[in-house]
Amino acid sequence: MSLPLTRHHRPRQVMEAIHTANAHLDADDQRTKYAKISASPYAFFRGTNHLYWADVWHDWRFSLFGGQVDTQTWLQGDAHAYNFGAYGHHDDRVRYGMDDFDDALIGDYQYDLWRLSISLVLDAEENGVSRKTLRRGLKHLVLSYHKTLARYRAGESPGHVSVDTAKGPLKPFMQKVERKKSRAKMLDKWTVQEETGRRLQREGKLINLPAHLDSQLRKAINEEYRxxxxxxxxxxxxxxxxxxxxxxxxxAGTGSLGLERFYVLIEGGKDHEHDDVILDVKEQPGPAGLVLMSSAGKRAWKATFPHEGARHAAAFRAIAEHPDIYLGWLHLGDKVFSVRERSPYKEDFPTHKLDSGKAYRQLVKQWGAILAREHLRGAAALAPDDPGRFARAVGRQVDGQLDSVVEMVSTLSLSYARCVAQDHQTFVEAQAAAT
Incomplete structure (x- = not known):
């Protein structure tokens, strides 16, 4: 058989991109990550965010209902169903929203909305949701997003989802989180009380640090992070x-598996029954979309954010409804790390337990509204002297065309989910052939 005239085809693109993105991992971490993303198309989608960004970065469709300077905002960067969840920090109040900004970057709002919609398809297919219910869910997600922006243009202030304001299936979920989780229970899980004081638990997902690294981390906490x-x-x-x-x-994680990550137990304040605080120190290599920027764009990015710790903190403070008061960064060698408190209330909503089309629609409506509120806050941080500019710009692009917006996003999401399923199968077969 003669050699192909071109080696440019989708299976090869996918495999080369995955191997390049994970080349920094040692053999054990790479095997673990590859096993995780082999589990399902949705797991594959979560662990290969770089593929999504490579596919959509120059997609012409973003010009139809956006694609303007003023339709840009701070993006979550890895918007998917399981990046929504319960969280809570220093005030011990349970809230619901997005609480992971490792891939946050500045770009057109549609990139987040598309990725979230695609994840909706993949999650629904994994959970056996009917195609009719799924299509209705996509419609309600997109409409909820744009109606939230429209209400903001009409003068309504964005709210947040708490135990008091949650609707539909979110309310009992959040009540359960509030009832079942606490700072004391988190410390019981991750720490042990010894005669010399409390220390981190060395079983399961925590292991010792070498003495030199322990010393460097302690020094960085006190000399840089603070x-x-x-x-x-x-x-x-x-x-x-x-x-x-x-x-x-x-x-820990799927896409972030293999990155350096540490827990640091500090004394904390005296306002809680257990006053200790666990700091989550996580390597920040940069958002998946960063590598796709032009040389000029990368230079401008570097001039704005001297390192990815500063970028992560800026994004977190811009997007999050309740930024963590422990948010900061530090360096260890040539790597930069974000620092934040480990939330005592972190919990994902179990989408596989949704038992009706109505409950499904109620949930995705809140996802759309939450994403819109994040984009409003992110855009206001970029243009503090004209915080409504983003909402007005999006409105000019979509007003009178919401049916077309829904159709375009639904078609894109369903077709891209099919592409993800094919890419996942390519990856699974390649892994099987390699063993």
């Missing part, structure tokens, strides 16, 4: 940040 804090903790005393213990966090 200087990056803003707000009420910027003047906290040495006792508050006294480091009790450190450990390496392993086997």
């Amino acid at each position: 200087s990056t804090l803003k707000g009420e903790l910027s003047d906290a005393g040495d006792a508050h940040f006294s480091v009790k213990d450190t450990a390496r966090r392993i086997d």
